[in-house]
Amino acid sequence: MESWDRAGVRARIREMAARDPGLVRFGADTHRYELAPRLPEAEIRAFEESHGIDLPVEYRSFVAEVGNGPAGPSHGLMPLTVSRPEADEEWAVDAEWWEDRLPGRLAEPFPLTAPLPGRIGVPTEALTRGTLTLAEQGCGIFTRLVVNGPRAGQVWQIDPDRGGFVPVSPGFRTWYTDWLESP
Template sequence: MNIDQADPAELAVLRAAFDVDDGGESALGWEAVHAFEAEHGIVLPEPYRTFVAEMTDGSYSGPPEYGLLSVAELPDDWGDDEQERDLSKPFPLAEAWMWEEASDQSEDADELLEQVYNHGSVVLGTDGCAMNWHLIVTGPHRGHVWLISDVGAVPFGEQFGFTTAEPGFAGWVRHWAANKPWYDAA
């Protein structure tokens, strides 16, 4: 997973999965990508960065279940729109956390939960029922995809033990395009 250079093979997988053939009309364009990055104090990880700049900035065809959101969009069921999201602050997790099962419901846990939702990620889309896919844009997990729901947060990729998929945005899309269940590890 190379998050600093766009791999032509990964870009080909993305083009095939989304069947983007509109001459780039639905793409954000490099100027808009650079403006988004400057506004938020981040650099989007590759190949997602090239994907939104050159291919498409969102898609109704998925993944996930309800389609891929625009880089600046939040799902309709997001909740508190007044909450400030700061993409430049590092995403706080490095391993799965099921807060629904956690015995520590302290103020520190509440603060960490707030950071999970609002720091260091763009929301890729939703599978409904507040199950949202995030691409981590800052912190140690930059470039990885996470499923964040109302009960916990789980990283996506074979090295985390829940799936056979390759990590990162391209691995996530490739897994979806192969019509595999998200979490298919035995």
């Protein structure tokens, strides 16, 4: 897998911030075009071992080479892990984020084999197993990375009230790069 151009990603984010000093672009007032430090390999490995998973390579390499959020699509990329002082940050304590870290949730395979469009009639907890929250879009809409099962590596959006649970990108790199390249 090709590694990330850390300097290039950070330069593009600085450029985006310079074009949006008032933080008017959707989500910018939350992530503020800032990237947290990269995660040490030992911390990533400990996360994987504690959850019984291997993170998709594109995402894993991002948090290891570029940063642990938050600059990114929607209200920003949620961190893979947080240290104690960061635990009080609004973007780090979203209920979806904490649910993902409950024992066994990530190790279960993602249950969908096809998109589920429209209003979702089952509890979202049953559908989000084997996925990791990447970003919140607001109004109960979340972008999730499939970490386990046949669709591992894909990025899906869940909108329980209107849009269902549908794939939005074949992988993390495409999803994040699309945001970086957007005007």
